[in-house]
Amino acid sequence: MSEPENRAAEPQPAGDRIALHGDDPTIRRKRLVGGLIAISLLAAAVGGIVGLFTGQEGGLIAAALVGVPLLYLLLHNTRRRIWLEGSQLVVRTWGVRRIDLVAVERIDVLITEVRGARTVALMVSPARGTGVKIDLAIYAGTRGRELDILALRKLANALVNNTAANGMVFSELLVAQLRSEAKGDSAEARPLHRLAAAAPSGKLAQRYPLQAVSKFVASLE
Missing domain, CATH: 1.10.287 (Helix Hairpins)
Known part of the structure; x- marks a missing residue:
């Protein structure tokens, strides 16, 4: 992840691997x-x-x-490391697990709050096995860290072809974030920050299903 105020490109793993977590x-x-x-x-x-x-x-x-x-x-x-290879989400801990984002059956937005910092993440749940959390941004007030532009774009491209969980809605959320960054919007004006700020306080974790995310994305237009 990188600071919202400075979007300099970060080095990526060799080949088609796009790092999403734990690459540093x-x-x-x-x-x-x-x-x-x-x-x-x-x-x-x-x-x-x-x-x-x-x-x-x-x-x-x-x-x-x-x-x-x-x-x-x-x-x-x-x-734990997470990276993207095409539409394949690869998770490595003690072993390596692959999840096809085109085929996952459920996708939610998960917002967690710990010591005043809010994390916006995607929770992807395949038909078998436990779900995987992909952190998109972490905000504390108007400051924070966001997943870099290339990773967001590749993730949006992978989700757009998912029909089982209507991945297009979540892809549109990421595209809206990219457009906001391209326009030079401040961190608090970007969709992911607005989504985090709108979540009620006092809850450790809040899960937003497809319907809630779709309504939020529609409000951005």
Whole structure:
């Protein structure tokens, strides 16, 4: 993702791969180091408190019960990468999973809010397996980061041929975002920011189905 105020082109993976998530090794490394420090401190604190009452062995067990699941989650998120190859959405964690965006049966807009920052994402749900979240933009007030122009355009092209979930509506949302950027609109005037700002406060996650997104896209015309 890139800053709305500066849309300089970002380097893309070789070939037809268009990175959508986790392609920057520097960011992944920082998240890994920061996560390891936080997990170590938390596990040590819990283990120390439990150890006061149950002894050293009990403290070590408590620290492991807290630290191991968090460590697995951290490594899973650090390894997670998403990219686009034509109409194929490729997700890599411990293995590689491919989802044909033309064939997915449900697409929603998902807006999440954490510590004042709102993330606008697409949730694509294939017939089999769990859905995959594609972050489009993250906003905090009038500032934020957005998926780069090439990635938005390729994603819109992939969705436009989806008939099972009426992907054209979501493609039109992305095209409207691209047009707004091309006109030089400020971040708060762009469709994704307007969609994020319109979501009610106080909810961790809000899912907007096809009908709601279609109504919003129609209001942009």
